[in-house]
Amino acid sequence: MSDGEAVRRVLAGEVECLRVLVQRYTQEFGRLAEALVGDADAAEDALQEAFISAYERLGSCRDPDRFGGWFYRIVANKCLDAKRRKKLLPLEDTEVASRETADGPVREAEVDQLFQGALAELTPEQREAFVMREVDGRSYEEMAVLMDTGVDALKMRVHRARDALKKRLRDVL
Amino acid sequence: MTEFRDDDAGSEALRSLAERQRARLRGPQPGFEDRVMARMREARAPKRAPLLWIMSPSAVRVRPVWIPLAAAALLVVWLAGSRYGARSGSGAAPAAAAVAAVPGARSDTVYVRFEFVAPGVQDVRLAGDFTGWRPDKVALERQAGNVWVATVPLAVGEHRYQFVVDGKWLPDPRAQAVDDEFGGHNSVIVIGPNGQVRS
Numbered sequence: 001m002s003d004g005e006a007v008r009r010v011l012a013g014e015v016e017c018l019r020v021l022v023q024r025y026t027q028e029f030g031r032l033a034e035a036l037v038g039d040a041d042a043a044e045d046a047l048q049e050a051f052i053s054a055y056e057r058l059g060s061c062r063d064p065d066r067f068g069g070w071f072y073r074i075v076a077n078k079c080l081d082a083k084r085r086k087k088l089l090p091l092e093d094t095e096v097a098s099r100e101t102a103d104g105p106v107r108e109a110e111v112d113q114l115f116q117g118a119l120a121e122l123t124p125e126q127r128e129a130f131v132m133r134e135v136d137g138r139s140y141e142e143m144a145v146l147m148d149t150g151v152d153a154l155k156m157r158v159h160r161a162r163d164a165l166k167k168r169l170r171d172v173l
Numbered sequence: 174m175t176e177f178r179d180d181d182a183g184s185e186a187l188r189s190l191a192e193r194q195r196a197r198l199r200g201p202q203p204g205f206e207d208r209v210m211a212r213m214r215e216a217r218a219p220k221r222a223p224l225l226w227i228m229s230p231s232a233v234r235v236r237p238v239w240i241p242l243a244a245a246a247l248l249v250v251w252l253a254g255s256r257y258g259a260r261s262g263s264g265a266a267p268a269a270a271a272v273a274a275v276p277g278a279r280s281d282t283v284y285v286r287f288e289f290v291a292p293g294v295q296d297v298r299l300a301g302d303f304t305g306w307r308p309d310k311v312a313l314e315r316q317a318g319n320v321w322v323a324t325v326p327l328a329v330g331e332h333r334y335q336f337v338v339d340g341k342w343l344p345d346p347r348a349q350a351v352d353d354e355f356g357g358h359n360s361v362i363v364i365g366p367n368g369q370v371r372s
Contacts, residue, residue, distance in 0.1 A: 010219070011219060013218075015213060015214060015218070016210075018210065018213050019206065019210055022206050022209050022210060022213075023206055026200075026201055026205060026206055026209075030200040030201045030205075031195075031198040031199075031200045034198050034199070034200065035194065035195070035198060040198075040199055040200075043201075044201045044202065044205060047201060047205075048205070048208065048209050048212065051209045051212075051213065052209075052212055052213065052216050055213050055216055055219060056216055056217050056219055057219065058219035059219045108193075111190065112190070112193065112194065112197075115190045115194065130191075134187070134188060134191035135191045135194050135195050135198075136195070137195065162184055162187060165187055166183040166184070166187060169187070169190075170183070
């Protein structure tokens with residue numbers, strides 16, 4: 001069943017047709033949401049909220065055949081909200097922690113923590129573009145469709161995100 | 174297309190970090206879809222915005238057999254609407270009548286539908302040269318909206334007629350009128366050789 005048909009059937013009252021969309025887009029955006037939020041449980045909550053919100057607002061989906069792009073914007077916004085709610089360890093503190101262990105081997109988990117903190121310092125647009133490209137492994141063309149942005153602009157965002165991350169993580173890279 | 178070169182050692186290390194994060198992603202836990210569906214069933218059902226529904230592209234599936242039937246139904250509605258539109262300014266008095274050709278069995282005969290709107294009356298009849306001016310030959314039937322209707326076979330040519338409403342002779346307000354030589358007016362209807370009706 002296509003997205004468009006599923007949306008139209010849900011709007012006609014067949015709520016169970018939602019399962020098609022829930023399965024499809026849990027698979028599609030589940031890991032991406034986790035990468036965007038940086039926390040598996042918070043991402044799961046954000047994705048669930050995105051599905052509920054999409055269902056309640058389904059009547060405003062102008063083009064049911066392009067449900068994926070429309071739904072992605074809801075997911076991205078819910079992830080951004082979750083990210084704001086989530087109290088990440090401030091980068092300044094992690095830098096201190098990093099320096100304190102500079103004499104010994106910096107453990108992998110600590111580097112990952114630093115990386116998470118550096119990601120959190122990016123602008124939402126840069127973080128979204130970097131995560132989609134480097135963590136979720138999407139092509140720029142896919143990203144352009146989902147984010148409704150040109151490929152060149154996305155390449156620029158990813159490039160700037162890399163520069164900013166390298167600068168923030170120069171002690172451990 | 175713009176290319177940004179990120180091939181230094183720092184970029185490579187960054188890529189490794191990103192890959193390590195990707196490997197750790199677990200995605201939603203088993204049962205997530207069922208939980209979402211349970212929440213959906215409790216959520217407020219979506220309503221489609223009427224304007225968006227009208228403006229949205231939609232696929233419409235139609236059995237071909239319905240197309241000519243739908244076209245015929247639209248024509249009937251359009252004809253009825255145009256008659257009601259023409260009658261709407263006439264108030265409670267006998268407002269209007271209309272005629273329309275209905276395909277006849279013989280090529281020189283056309284079945285003509287006469288309509289007369291008359292609120293609050295009990296009896297409407299049609300009399301003309303085709304009934305020998307006898308008002309007891311054609312009685313109109315009352316339909317919804319105080320519309321009185323009769324379908325009569327008429328030969329090709331010009332005919333004159335009047336409605337008899339509760340015994341009172343009245344011309345068709347929508348038809349051309351000519352003197353009836355008794356101080357009143359007859360209505361005129363012309364049936365063309367191809368079934369056209371002009372009144």
